[in-house]
Amino acid sequence: MTSAEQKEAISAFIFLSPFLVWMVFLMGGPILAAFFLSFCKWDILTPIQFVGLDNYKEMFFNDPRFWKALFNTAYFTFLSVPIGMVLSIVVALLMNQRVKGIGIYRTLFYLPSVVGAGVAVAVLWKWIFNADSGLLNYMLSLLTGIPIADCPKWLASETWSKPALVIMSLWGVGGGMIIYLAGLQGIPSTLYEAAEIDGANRWQQFWTVTLPGLSPVIFFQLIISIVASFQIFTQVDVMTDGLGGPADSTLVMVLYIYQKAFKYYQMGYASALSWILFIAILLATWLQFKYSKWVYYEGELRK
Amino acid sequence: MKNLRLVMVGLVCLSFLSVLSLSGCSKSGGTKIKISSWGSPEENQILVNLLNDFQKLHPDIQVELERVPYDQYSTKLLTEVAGGLAPDVIFTEVGNFADFYLRGALEPLNPYIQADHIDLSAYYPQVVDRFTVDGQTYVIPRDTAPICVVYYSKAAFDEAGLPYPTDDWTYEDFVAVGKKLVKKDAKGNVTRWGFVDDWPMVEPWVYDFGGSYVDNVKHPTKWTFATDPNTLQGVQFRDDLINKYKFMMPPSSLSAMGGMGTGDMFTNGTVAMFLSGIWKTPTFRLAKDFKWDVVMLPKGPGSIRGFGTGGSGYGILKTSTHKKEAWELVKYISGDEGEKMLAQTGLAQPALMKEAETTFLDNQDPRNKKMLLDAVKYVKYPPLCKNWSEVNLSLIGPELEKVWNGSESATEAMEHLKPVLEQNAPQTQ
Numbered sequence: 001m002t003s004a005e006q007k008e009a010i011s012a013f014i015f016l017s018p019f020l021v022w023m024v025f026l027m028g029g030p031i032l033a034a035f036f037l038s039f040c041k042w043d044i045l046t047p048i049q050f051v052g053l054d055n056y057k058e059m060f061f062n063d064p065r066f067w068k069a070l071f072n073t074a075y076f077t078f079l080s081v082p083i084g085m086v087l088s089i090v091v092a093l094l095m096n097q098r099v100k101g102i103g104i105y106r107t108l109f110y111l112p113s114v115v116g117a118g119v120a121v122a123v124l125w126k127w128i129f130n131a132d133s134g135l136l137n138y139m140l141s142l143l144t145g146i147p148i149a150d151c152p153k154w155l156a157s158e159t160w161s162k163p164a165l166v167i168m169s170l171w172g173v174g175g176g177m178i179i180y181l182a183g184l185q186g187i188p189s190t191l192y193e194a195a196e197i198d199g200a201n202r203w204q205q206f207w208t209v210t211l212p213g214l215s216p217v218i219f220f221q222l223i224i225s226i227v228a229s230f231q232i233f234t235q236v237d238v239m240t241d242g243l244g245g246p247a248d249s250t251l252v253m254v255l256y257i258y259q260k261a262f263k264y265y266q267m268g269y270a271s272a273l274s275w276i277l278f279i280a281i282l283l284a285t286w287l288q289f290k291y292s293k294w295v296y297y298e299g300e301l302r303k
Numbered sequence: 304m305k306n307l308r309l310v311m312v313g314l315v316c317l318s319f320l321s322v323l324s325l326s327g328c329s330k331s332g333g334t335k336i337k338i339s340s341w342g343s344p345e346e347n348q349i350l351v352n353l354l355n356d357f358q359k360l361h362p363d364i365q366v367e368l369e370r371v372p373y374d375q376y377s378t379k380l381l382t383e384v385a386g387g388l389a390p391d392v393i394f395t396e397v398g399n400f401a402d403f404y405l406r407g408a409l410e411p412l413n414p415y416i417q418a419d420h421i422d423l424s425a426y427y428p429q430v431v432d433r434f435t436v437d438g439q440t441y442v443i444p445r446d447t448a449p450i451c452v453v454y455y456s457k458a459a460f461d462e463a464g465l466p467y468p469t470d471d472w473t474y475e476d477f478v479a480v481g482k483k484l485v486k487k488d489a490k491g492n493v494t495r496w497g498f499v500d501d502w503p504m505v506e507p508w509v510y511d512f513g514g515s516y517v518d519n520v521k522h523p524t525k526w527t528f529a530t531d532p533n534t535l536q537g538v539q540f541r542d543d544l545i546n547k548y549k550f551m552m553p554p555s556s557l558s559a560m561g562g563m564g565t566g567d568m569f570t571n572g573t574v575a576m577f578l579s580g581i582w583k584t585p586t587f588r589l590a591k592d593f594k595w596d597v598v599m600l601p602k603g604p605g606s607i608r609g610f611g612t613g614g615s616g617y618g619i620l621k622t623s624t625h626k627k628e629a630w631e632l633v634k635y636i637s638g639d640e641g642e643k644m645l646a647q648t649g650l651a652q653p654a655l656m657k658e659a660e661t662t663f664l665d666n667q668d669p670r671n672k673k674m675l676l677d678a679v680k681y682v683k684y685p686p687l688c689k690n691w692s693e694v695n696l697s698l699i700g701p702e703l704e705k706v707w708n709g710s711e712s713a714t715e716a717m718e719h720l721k722p723v724l725e726q727n728a729p730q731t732q
Binding site (some may be wrong): 043045062065131134147242243263265 | 382407555556696702710
């Protein structure tokens with residue numbers, strides 16, 4: 001390491017230190033405990049019993065609900081992340097125009113993210129998705145002429161419950177928009193000028209200047225949103241009364257872990273499930289880093 | 304400066320001392336015991352009143368009340384027991400009783416009952432029986448709550464030109480009446496449904512058709528749900544109410560009601576008949592210009608009757624270090640006084656027969672609540688095994704949702720459940 005690199009490393013650790021302290025002292029213990037528990041059987045009161053790999057064996061070979069939860073989580077992630085990203089980029093591009101009153105528009109689009117994705121919002125969406133009297137089906141029926149009775153039953157239907165969750169997740173595009181907006185404004189205008197001189201039209205500028213310039217932000221967002229959507233819980237818990245219904249169609253991993261641990265008191269099994277979720281997220285993140293050659297960092301030489 | 308520091312240290316020490324002496328004070332004021340409970344503010348007030356009275360009778364015992372939301376009750380209390388912070392007395396009910404009992408957390412009460420000559424025969428035997436396993440009683444009952452209460456709107460019956468139902472009606476009468484209660488607008492949209500339940504429940508029909516969940520409720524060894532032909536009939540019946548006779552509100556109309564429960568839909572006229580326990584009474588009494596009464600769940604085929612049931616009582620945790628005082632408290636709050644207060648609110652049917660037969664039967668709505676005195680005879684309880692709620696909510700429940708949604712027949716659901724239930728045998732250890 002050169003001394004410049006050393007300096008950089010030291011300051012990096014200083015910036016990371018609050019998180020590291022929190023991680024080691026507040027998270028490290030429970031994480032290790034969960035690892036140990038994942039090889040045990042424990043119902044809170046009766047003594048802990050070591051069972052080796054039984055929990056993992058049960059999970060992989062004997063538990064259809066585990067696979068269902070994994071499938072539902074993947075389904076949600078693969079739909080909600082790309083759609084959410086494209087939408088937030090589009091909105092960010094629109095919000096990047098120099099129009100009068102743009103500040104108001106930006107605020108309006110960001111507002112839902114301020115409210116967050118908590119319990120209140122989930123209750124709100126429960127109403128919106130109501131098959132008979134919800135806003136969504138009312139609008140659908142108004143726009144398409146399909147009678148409300150034939151519209152999707154959303155949260156009450158095994159087919160439509162997951163798409164409903166995806167639609168609800170788009171509530172948060174404003175959060176991504178703000179980050180993309182910052183990214184857009186970080187792209188030097190000289191690049192656009194140069195492109196213009198070279199005769200590039202708006203479309204070409206978007207592909208050759210905007211997107212590469214935005215790629216580090218896109219990469220960051222991709223990782224963060226995948227991690228977050230793997231861990232979706234609150235909304236599903238509220239909208240399905242903790243059951244993940246109908247017929248397990250919205251049973252996602254974290255909800256399943258919660259059920260096993262705090263409803264059915266199978267702490268060991270729940271710990272094993274958490275570790276599998278952790279490994280899945282780790283794997284997904286590692287893959288993204290491995291295939292991240294498309295990310296262009298300005299001011300950094302390609303090695 | 305140095306002096307100031309000394310003064311500071313001195314002050315800190317003093318404050319510690321005063322804390323110590325304070326806690327010393329409270330100790331000399333008597334034994335402290337803790338009781339945990341859940342419930343509506345109304346229900347809680349009854350307990351608070353009882354505790355105040357108890358305090359006057361026993362100035363040497365200090366009682367602390369801890370309220371825990373119902374859906375976190377078992378988890379929180381079990382964790383407290385594991386952490387050595389558990390209450391001495393707990394309020395418990397038919398369902399979470401199993402959580403505590405099966406983990407050996409409850410103190411057997413027979414020695415106390417015998418020593419004080421408590422006459423348990425003053426309580427409904429069916430209720431005492433739930434909390435008694437192998438001759439040992441663990442909980443002194445407070446109330447019983449058979450889920451056999453069909454609330455009906457008199458206006459809906461009048462409008463449909465139907466006589467009010469009587470307790471001896473059969474499931475066939477129920478279907479005939481239900482179909483006639485449905486009202487549609489010009490476009491064919493339903494504006495009033497015939498029937499809905501408080502939450503999606505199949506137990507009432509399973510039991511009413513003579514079905515079962517396990518081979519032995521107290522000591523289950525295998526699930527009979529998927530193999531018992533009577534259970535299938537019960538499931539089929541609820542399926543028919545929704546998908547064949549179409550007078551029961553379907554899940555798609557129900558889901559996502561937000562703040563509105565099915566009870567509100569009953570009082571606002573969206574539903575003509577509503578199945579629940581008697582605990583809805585105080586709420587329905589508040590509805591203005593709304594005439595209603597109750598009738599017993601109709602008889603099943605062959606005049607069988609069977610009702611799932613709630614019901615609660617008080618027990619002592621084994622970890623308590625003040626069992627004598629805890630027992631005094633249990634004795635007092637499950638006695639006559641508390642039962643009377645409970646009956647007056649209309650919230651619950653006292654487990655103490657004397658109070659159920661007198662105070663409970665006042666002149667307030669619902670007039671026909673006396674049918675509950677008879678209904679207690681037919682109550683059925685969920686099996687005592689650790690995985691009951693998981694099997695019921697997460698294995699049987701989702702499969703049946705397909706039936707209610709019309710994407711699977713009742714017979715198919717039972718076929719799918721057979722191997723699943725075989726693999727997840729009842730756990731009693």
